[in-house]
Amino acid sequence: MSESEIIEGGCNCRHVQYKLHGAPLAVAACHCRNCQRQSGSAYSVNLVVAADSVAIKGELACYEDPDSESGKPVLREFCPNCGSPIRSIPTASPAMVAIKAGTLDNPGAFPPAIHIWTCQMLDWVDVPEGVPQFPKGPQRA
Ligand SMILES: [Zn+2]
Ligand SMILES: [Zn+2]
Known part of the structure; x- marks a missing residue:
């Protein structure tokens, strides 16, 4: 794997830093209420990646979110x-995880290719024409 396929990011205080090995499997904007609350914004943008492609430095705190479509919590x-x-780790299918794109060192590099949970999308949000929208998800991210 070449160096160019490593994607880096981290939190505001840089206590947590991470590397992703390989390109994301998908880039999804999630408009669910849980993402709105967690992000404090209109929606979250997530890189969907293989769980074992993520290397994290610095410990994370975890909220076990019981409100999921599968009935199994999202960490x-x-x-x-x-x-x-x-x-975010969906315990229903933990092999794939979501990395919050706003924490990437280069957050503009991955525009969302799909929009999910648009049944909860805010009225003023415009999804670019031609970008697929799904009323719900494969899962909340
Ligand atoms: Zn931090
Ligand atoms: Zn969501």
């Missing part, structure tokens, strides 16, 4: 020092 991990959300 929402964040920096215990500055609160930046970093990773």
Whole structure:
């Protein structure tokens, strides 16, 4: 694997830093209420990656979010020092995890290719024409 395929990011205080090995499997904007609350924003942008492609330095705090479509919790991990959300792990299918794109060192490099949970999307959000939208998810991210 070449160096160019390593994607780096971290939290606001840099207590947590991570490397992703390889390109993301998907880039999804999630408009679910849980992502709105967790991000404090209109939606979250997530890189969907293989769980074993993520290397994290610095420990994460975890909120076990019971509100999921599968009924199995989503582990929402964040920096215990500055609160930046970093990773979500759906315990229903933990082989794939979501990395919060706003924490990437180069957050503009991965525009969302799909929008999910648009049944909860805010009225003023515009999804670019031609980008697929799904009322719900494969899972909340
Ligand atoms: Zn931090
Ligand atoms: Zn979500």
